[in-house]
Amino acid sequence: xxxxxxxIKLDIDKYLEQEKTPEDKWLIENxxxxxxxxxxxxxxxxxxxxxxxxxxxxxxxxxxxxxxxxQIDILKYKSAHEIIEIFSHMAADDxxxxxxxxxxxxxxxxxxxxxxxxxxIVRNLLGYDKDSAGGIMTTEYLLLNxxxxxTEALTKLKNIAPDTEIIxxxxxxxxxxxxxxxxxxxxxxxxxxxxxxxxIMDDNLIKVAADVDQEIVAQLVSKYDLTVIPVINKxxxxxxxxxxxxxxxxxxxxxxxxxxxxxxxxxxxxxxxPLWKSIKSRLPWMYINLATAFLATFTVNLFExxxxxxxxxxxxxxxxxxxxxxAGSQTLSIVIRGIALGEIDFQDNWKLLFKEALIGIINGAAxxxxxxxxxxxxxxxxxxxxxxxxxxxxxxxxxxxxxxxxPLGLKLVGIDPALxxxxxxxxxxxxxxxxxxLGLAKLFLPFLx
Amino acid sequence: xxxxxxxIKLDIDKYLEQEKTPEDKWLIENxxxxxxxxxxxxxxxxxxxxxxxxxxxxxxxxxxxxxxxxQIDILKYKSAHEIIEIFSHMAADDxxxxxxxxxxxxxxxxxxxxxxxxxxIVRNLLGYDKDSAGGIMTTEYLLLNxxxxxTEALTKLKNIAPDTEIIxxxxxxxxxxxxxxxxxxxxxxxxxxxxxxxxIMDDNLIKVAADVDQEIVAQLVSKYDLTVIPVINKxxxxxxxxxxxxxxxxxxxxxxxxxxxxxxxxxxxxxxxPLWKSIKSRLPWMYINLATAFLATFTVNLFExxxxxxxxxxxxxxxxxxxxxxAGSQTLSIVIRGIALGEIDFQDNWKLLFKEALIGIINGAAxxxxxxxxxxxxxxxxxxxxxxxxxxxxxxxxxxxxxxxxPLGLKLVGIDPALxxxxxxxxxxxxxxxxxxLGLAKLFLPFLx
Numbered sequence: 001x002x003x004x005x006x007x008i009k010l011d012i013d014k015y016l017e018q019e020k021t022p023e024d025k026w027l028i029e030n031x032x033x034x035x036x037x038x039x040x041x042x043x044x045x046x047x048x049x050x051x052x053x054x055x056x057x058x059x060x061x062x063x064x065x066x067x068x069x070x071q072i073d074i075l076k077y078k079s080a081h082e083i084i085e086i087f088s089h090m091a092a093d094d095x096x097x098x099x100x101x102x103x104x105x106x107x108x109x110x111x112x113x114x115x116x117x118x119x120x121i122v123r124n125l126l127g128y129d130k131d132s133a134g135g136i137m138t139t140e141y142l143l144l145n146x147x148x149x150x151t152e153a154l155t156k157l158k159n160i161a162p163d164t165e166i167i168x169x170x171x172x173x174x175x176x177x178x179x180x181x182x183x184x185x186x187x188x189x190x191x192x193x194x195x196x197x198x199x200i201m202d203d204n205l206i207k208v209a210a211d212v213d214q215e216i217v218a219q220l221v222s223k224y225d226l227t228v229i230p231v232i233n234k235x236x237x238x239x240x241x242x243x244x245x246x247x248x249x250x251x252x253x254x255x256x257x258x259x260x261x262x263x264x265x266x267x268x269x270x271x272x273x274p275l276w277k278s279i280k281s282r283l284p285w286m287y288i289n290l291a292t293a294f295l296a297t298f299t300v301n302l303f304e305x306x307x308x309x310x311x312x313x314x315x316x317x318x319x320x321x322x323x324x325x326x327a328g329s330q331t332l333s334i335v336i337r338g339i340a341l342g343e344i345d346f347q348d349n350w351k352l353l354f355k356e357a358l359i360g361i362i363n364g365a366a367x368x369x370x371x372x373x374x375x376x377x378x379x380x381x382x383x384x385x386x387x388x389x390x391x392x393x394x395x396x397x398x399x400x401x402x403x404x405x406x407p408l409g410l411k412l413v414g415i416d417p418a419l420x421x422x423x424x425x426x427x428x429x430x431x432x433x434x435x436x437x438l439g440l441a442k443l444f445l446p447f448l449x
Numbered sequence: 450x451x452x453x454x455x456x457i458k459l460d461i462d463k464y465l466e467q468e469k470t471p472e473d474k475w476l477i478e479n480x481x482x483x484x485x486x487x488x489x490x491x492x493x494x495x496x497x498x499x500x501x502x503x504x505x506x507x508x509x510x511x512x513x514x515x516x517x518x519x520q521i522d523i524l525k526y527k528s529a530h531e532i533i534e535i536f537s538h539m540a541a542d543d544x545x546x547x548x549x550x551x552x553x554x555x556x557x558x559x560x561x562x563x564x565x566x567x568x569x570i571v572r573n574l575l576g577y578d579k580d581s582a583g584g585i586m587t588t589e590y591l592l593l594n595x596x597x598x599x600t601e602a603l604t605k606l607k608n609i610a611p612d613t614e615i616i617x618x619x620x621x622x623x624x625x626x627x628x629x630x631x632x633x634x635x636x637x638x639x640x641x642x643x644x645x646x647x648x649i650m651d652d653n654l655i656k657v658a659a660d661v662d663q664e665i666v667a668q669l670v671s672k673y674d675l676t677v678i679p680v681i682n683k684x685x686x687x688x689x690x691x692x693x694x695x696x697x698x699x700x701x702x703x704x705x706x707x708x709x710x711x712x713x714x715x716x717x718x719x720x721x722x723p724l725w726k727s728i729k730s731r732l733p734w735m736y737i738n739l740a741t742a743f744l745a746t747f748t749v750n751l752f753e754x755x756x757x758x759x760x761x762x763x764x765x766x767x768x769x770x771x772x773x774x775x776a777g778s779q780t781l782s783i784v785i786r787g788i789a790l791g792e793i794d795f796q797d798n799w800k801l802l803f804k805e806a807l808i809g810i811i812n813g814a815a816x817x818x819x820x821x822x823x824x825x826x827x828x829x830x831x832x833x834x835x836x837x838x839x840x841x842x843x844x845x846x847x848x849x850x851x852x853x854x855x856p857l858g859l860k861l862v863g864i865d866p867a868l869x870x871x872x873x874x875x876x877x878x879x880x881x882x883x884x885x886x887l888g889l890a891k892l893f894l895p896f897l898x
Contacts, residue, residue, distance in 0.1 A: 029653055033672060158638050168617035168634070185617070185634060189607050204478055222701065223482060225694035227676060244693050245674035251697065252671065255704040256786055263778045271787035271801060278808050282779045286816050289775045293768040294823065300764040301827075307756075307763050314756050314763035315749035318879065319742040321767065326738045329712045330731045337705055338720035352720060359727050367735050374743065378750075430767065 008038040012050055021053045033065035040070045048077040056082075060089035068101055075102070080113050087114065093138040093240075096125040133217050134210030136250065137231045137240030143171045146180060146198035150191045157185070169228050171238055172201045179230055179238040181205060207232050210239060214250045219342045221247045258340055261418040262332075264288070288423055296321070296430040303438035310448045312379050313441050316388055319371055320437045324395035324429030327363055331356050331403025332425055336418050339411060353404050360400030361393055368392030383447040391437035395429060402428045457487040461499055470502045482514035489519045497526040505531075509538035517550055524551070529562050536563065542587040542689075545574040582666050583659030585699065586680045586689030592620045595629055595647035599640045606634070618677050620687055621650045628679055628687040630654060656681050659688060663699045668791045670696045707789060710867040711781075713737070737872055745770070745879040752887035759897045761828050762890050765837055768820055769886045773844035773878030776812055780805050780852025781874055785867050788860060802853050809849030810842055817841030832896040840886035844878060851877045 008030055015022050027035075039047055039062070051059050051074055063074055063086055075083055075098075087095050087110075099107045099122065111119045121139055128134030142160070144153055153170070170188070172181040181201030191200050207230045208217055221229055221244060229247075231240040257267040264285020269278055300307070300317070307313050338344045344352075371392060372385030406424045407417035441448060457479055464471050476484075488496055488511070500508050500523055512523055512535055524532055524547075536544050536559075548556045548571065560568045570588055577583030591609070593602055602619070619637070621630040630650030640649050656679045657666055670678055670693060678696075680689040706716040713734025718727055749756070749766070756762050787793045793801075820841060821834035855873045856866035890897060 031653075031655075031673060154638075157635075186606075189603075204480075206480075222697050224480060225697075227693065244676065244697070245671075248671050248674075248693070248697065248700065251700055251704075252790065255700075255708075256790075259704075259708060259782055259786055263775070263782045265779050265782055269783065271783055271792050275804055275807060278783075278804070279811055282776075282808065283812055283815055285779070286772065286775060286812050287819070289772060290768070290816050290820060293771045296767050296771070297764045300767070301761075304760045304764065308760045311753045311757045311763075312750075314760075314766075315746045315753065317763075318745050318749070318767060318770065318883075319739070322742045322745070322875075322879070323735065323738060326712070326735060327731075330714050330734070333708055333712045333714055334718065334720055337708055341701065341705075343720050355724055355727070358724060359731065362728055363732055363735050366732060367739050370736070371739060426771075430771070434767075 005034060005038050008034055009041070012038055012042070015053060016046060016050055019049075019053070027054075027058055031065075032061040036062050036066040036070060040067060040073075044073040044076045047073050051078075056085045057089050060086050064090055064094055071098060072101060080106075080109055083110060084113055087118075091138050091140055092118065092121045092125060093136070096122050097130075099126065100130060128210055131214050132210060133208045133212045133214065133231045133242060134240065136214055136217075136246050137210070137242050138246075139240050141171055141228075141230075141238065141241040142169075143173050143179075143238055144197060146172045146174055146196065146201065148197050149194045150188050150197070150200070151193045153188055153197060157188075170197075171230055171241075172197050173238065178236040179205075179207065179232055182230070205230065208242075209233075215254050215340070217242060218247050218250045218254065222251070223342075254340070258336065258418040261416060262336070262422050264423075285423075289426075292423060292427040292430070295427055296434055299431050299434045300438065302435075303442060306438060306442045306445060309445065310384075310441065312375075312381075312384060313438060313448075316375055316384070317434055317437055320388065320391045320395050321430045321433035323364075323367060323371075323392060324399045324433045325426050327360060327396045328399035328403040328425045328429050329422065331359075331400050332407060332421050335404055335407045336421065339407065339417055344408075349408070353401070356400035356404040357397055358400070360396040360398070364393035364396030365389075367396075381448060383444050384441075387440045387444055387448075388437065391433070391440055394436045395433040398432050399425070399429050454483060454487050457483055458490070461487055461491070464502060465495060465499055468498075468502070476503075476507055480514075481510040485511050485515040485519060489516060489522075493522040493525045496522050500527075505534045506538050509535050513539055513543055520547060521550060529555075529558055532559060533562055536567075540587050540589055541567065541570045542574060542585070545571050546579075548575065549579060577659055580663050581659060582657045582661045582663065582680045582691060583689065585663055585666070585695050586659070586691050587695075588689050590620060590677075590679075590687065590690040591618075592622050592628075592687055593646060595621045595623055595645065595650065597646050598643040599637050599646070599649070600642045602637055602646060606637075619646075620679055620690075621646050622687065627685040628654075628656065628681055631679070654679065657691075658682075664703050664789070666691060667696050667699045667703065671700070672791075703789065707785060707867040710865060711785070711871050713872075734872075738875075741872060741876040741879070744876060745883055748880050748883045749887065751884075752891060755887060755891045755894060758894065759833075759890065761824075761830075761833060762887060762897075765824055765833070766883055766886055769837065769840045769844050770879045770882035772813075772816060772820075772841060773848045773882045774875050776809060776845045777848035777852040777874045777878050778871065780808075780849050781856060781870050784853055784856045785870065788856065788866055793857075798857070802850070805849035805853040806846055807849070809845040809847070813842035813845030814838075816845075830897060832893050833890075836889045836893055836897075837886065840882070840889055843885045844882040847881050848874070848878050 011022070011026065039050065042050070047070070054062070063071060066074065078086075099110065102110070111123065114122070125134070125139070142157070144156065148156070157170070168185050170183050170185060171179060172183055174180045181198070181203040182205050183197055183201040187200050206220055206224050206226060208220065210231050210233060217229060220226070221242070227244045229242050230238050231242060233239050253267070260267050260269070264282060266281035269281040273281070335344070368389040368391070372389035375388055376382055376385035402425055407421045410417045410420060460471070460475065488499065491499070496519070503511070512520060515523065548559065551559070560572065563571070574583070574588070591606070593605065597605070606619070617634050619632050619634060620628060621632055623629045630647070630652040631654050632646055632650040636649050655669055655673050655675060657669065659680050659682060666678060669675070670691075676693045678691050679687050680691060682688050702716070709716050709718070713731060715730035718730040722730070784793070817838040817840075821838035824837055825831055825834035851874055856870045859866045859869060
């Protein structure tokens, strides 16, 4: 069962006080990730004191599960030699991630001191973009020749099983080392002896190139219910695998990113980021929003004389812009989520655009009617009601239209639709909303006074 | 590799035209989920014609991967007998999901005609809330007694392996049938012969009760990098397992839900929902927004005489409310995401609240200063600049405060924070924003004219 993090914290305090190495039992009973979570609230010095009580393998287990900030803290007071000791218990892809966090000086030093073979693999992995299949793959997998028999395969597996991350899926290569299929361990177990792997493997496999974006990889894993996906190079040779637990991290990260980008929060901010980091994360967006807010102000300014004559317009105009913004963000969410899940079929675009525009008109009419009636009752002016009714239909129509076109347009020119859509959209719904409402008011002015 | 859905569609058209059963090769080469995707654009009659060309097992494969709407279409013209044939190739939890979609009459009929044993399992599963661990678990798993030896276990596995969904993780029970541990197949394979499972199993396992919410289950699977999590009853007896592919679906669904709820779109709407369903999904939220928009209108109305004297206020006031709304939704996203990922530590609440409020003041001052200067340059009035500077500090302070308190408050009283937070928040930032800006203006009125 999940342990109470606070209990673990108290235990750690106790071990620190007594300068005593934790019992094996304690280390087994508490999951490394929970220990990591408990550690992350401590100062770097205390973290170092505690990790010095552990042997390298125990520390490596905790280290691998730690958040980036804690990893940096753990390494802070460790010598290059100690760090390489820790690395020796870790997978190449995890080592690569750590090196990516370190200053280039330190990284080079560590690579120099690592074993030649290991350094080569890590250098290779460092070459991939960190958001690509190559950047998240691990180089530990099981690859057997298709001419092996099930009996030979089982013997091999029995020998190498303890050291590999996944064993349920075994990859199969031909004599040119090309990846040609996968076979489940259960199929090997339940097949008759001495059948060649080629005969029982599935050769219709889903695979990705190393430069494919991690979001696409996640879509494939999710769609085809995979637990592991192979990564190949240009010659169809297996160079790594991505396991589903890493895919879950990708999905969580991409979702956080989409949600944050829509409101201008940096993807790396979290609830407990330090103050200055939060300000840095959010203030730029606030300035961009301010610029667009002024566009709306300039629009209203055009109609100063009209408002001076009918002040009710000032009270009513936020309804038009606000409702437009709401309707637009509904369309936006649907479209952005559709893009993220790979559901948007670009062939049906016109039909979908037409639908969103129509929803805008219908919802605009439905809410505009109620608004018009209430304003009529408030101010006793029939035309004011009519004007807001028309303005809301037009603004919600625009909201549907642009809520659909903006994210797709951004996607087409290669900009992340989650990032900038909201800002463009509210500019449209504010500026157009004020313009159409106040413009109609100016047109009908004689009837409003 | 992933097939082109359009190719599959053309193939299906061809098979339909020739009334010809698809070749085995075609069925192997095309993943059932791709065939399902291609089918989902057809009319129910065509779908029925095509599925009649398949044998039951082939149809069951496609059926299991289909979206709900396609599943309903497939069953539309099938007899109870044919449906039960399809069910015989499916797992109990998938059958349960289908039955949940059918009218109660039809469901009862099918349960009556199913095999007694199967019906019992399904009836049992139907009793769980569909968003709980029990609602998403499958009842197919491997459970072995802890006194079995590795050799005995391997023999057993060899016999039952072809029929189970997962074999990498084997669950271990004691003589009272209680779940006491898990063991990886690789550990069994690589252990010496004739060692008892009790000796090599991991008894420190993560498990959940059947009534635990699926979001919590997903958090556990994600945190502990599990590929499968056991579900137990009150007596610690294993009653089902949840595999990671189902967890990915849960994560995607919860993310969509969070994103949609924040803008008032129903979680079941997608980019290609029919028009009326989209209207039904979004219009209620628009009416709720309208109600809060009127609160803002009433607030502005209080200051009608002030605006009549200084029309510039009408042009500037949307800046205060808009920037407050933006700042608040930044805080909101951070907090809602923190809650979803289980990162919010309720003990640190005061510190976090203080931080968000402080960010509001700092960002309010930073953007308010620029706004004040521009307004001064536009209207040549020093006091107008000062007023908007103060109003923005106050409104962004309120945005940080309520952006933090509203979702946590809703969470405490058991309301989904993603659902209603945005509406409460924009009400605060609009009403308070207008009030504080126009209120200050009224106070300083002699200096503004």
